[in-house]
Amino acid sequence: ECENMAAGLSAQYGLISSRRSVSNKLFTHAVCVQKPRAARCLSAGASSDLSAQQHEEYCLKLVRSRDYEGFVCSLLLPEAARRSSLALKAFNVELAQVKDSVSQKTIGLMRMQFWKTVVEDIYRDDPPVQPVSVELWRAVRKHTLTRRWLLRIIAEREKDMEDRAYRNLQELESYAENTQSSLLYLQLETLGVKNVHADHAASHIGKAHGIVTCLRATPYHSQRRRVYLPMDICMLHGASQEDFIRGSREQNVRDVVYDIASQAHVHLQHKFLTVAIVPVLQVSIEDYLQRVRKVDFDVFHQSLQKRNPLLPIRLYLQSWKKRY
CATH class of the missing domain: 1.10.600.10 (Farnesyl Diphosphate Synthase)
Known part of the structure; x- marks a missing residue:
């Protein structure tokens, strides 16, 4: 259902050609084809x-x-x-x-x-x-x-x-600022938005997205015996890396998830965007935080490993109502 919704949206906005499809073998790796400047299709204006x-x-x-x-x-x-x-x-x-x-x-x-x-x-x-x-x-x-x-x-x-765990929550936020927030600054530029209030909001939403991404990826990384959650919060609740590697659902592990999720929620309260500016990640971040709260912050719960089939519809409705 989710895929059908996305396909319908894609067709509506003309992003997927109905007549042509690119072979699965095309561009299977991100390989740079180096050519002399005069021969490069883009610079020479010869791109078909x-x-x-x-x-x-x-x-x-x-x-x-x-x-x-x-x-x-x-x-x-x-x-x-x-x-x-x-x-x-x-x-x-x-x-x-x-x-x-x-x-x-x-x-x-x-x-x-x-x-x-x-x-x-x-x-x-x-x-x-x-x-x-x-x-x-x-x-x-x-x-x-x-x-x-x-x-x-x-x-x-x-x-x-x-390839190491974040030492503290501030280090995770710094990583999120430099990656996710920077990406949002660029997306605001594609919308023609350049002002300090928009950047302020993008900074907080980017940090929230980075924190949530770290939480969502925990089961995936744990299966590979890797844990990236902030060590200071894990130590505060007496949760070891081994607890996460074996997928523990004990209260101390849930407390770690609660503290980290709470910080993401705090960042979402600092948004200053008007309805004309679109924080495109806000709805999906809130969706995950709501779902993890419903399972009492059990980051390994199976329901969290699946896409929310209603999310595309919710995104569309929010956009239509100009609520984000």
Whole structure:
């Protein structure tokens, strides 16, 4: 039902071609095709409509498979910002999946360096021929996106390659600010919004999103014997990493989840957006916090591992009512 809803929204906004589909073998890896400047299809102005469509559909499918809620939220943005929002989210997905896709830190750092080079090439108006790079280049040109936000996301993801738990809640918030909030600043720019109140709200919503993402990923990481929850809160409640690795549902583990979820909720109370500005993640964050509260903060509860089939409808209704 959820997939059908998304497909309907996608068709409504003209993001998925009904006549063409990109082969599953297309762009299966984020490979940069380096060519001489004169030969690069984008810089030389020789890109075909088919190639442009393939790049767009690649990003759409990547976001839909890896960031479903972000995908649905992007569909509800104004048409002028929709494609650029998907490009930004695809860029974020590419960076986010590096850590889990490499076996050695060195390889991960090399991939991060690749994306740093991509961003520099984009701002030299000389992007490599790679789907996410091409779409990001289009977004930068269209909206004059701020380069430092893109580089800050990469730098923070690079630091996160250390693969260790956050020492305290403030460290987790700092990570969320530098990644999720930076992404929101860029999305506000695609909407033509540049003011201190919007940035203030985006900062808090980004922190809330980063905290919730850390909670949601706990079962996934625990299965791989990894725990990233803030150590200070775990120590406060006497919960060890082993408790999370074995999926404990004891009260001390729930207390850790409660404290972390409460901090996300606090950030959501600091929003200052008017109805004309869209904090696209707010609804999905609140949805998770409501669901985890209903199961008494049992982060391993099976219901939390499934998508909420009503979320796309709720997002649409909230957007229609201009309540977010």
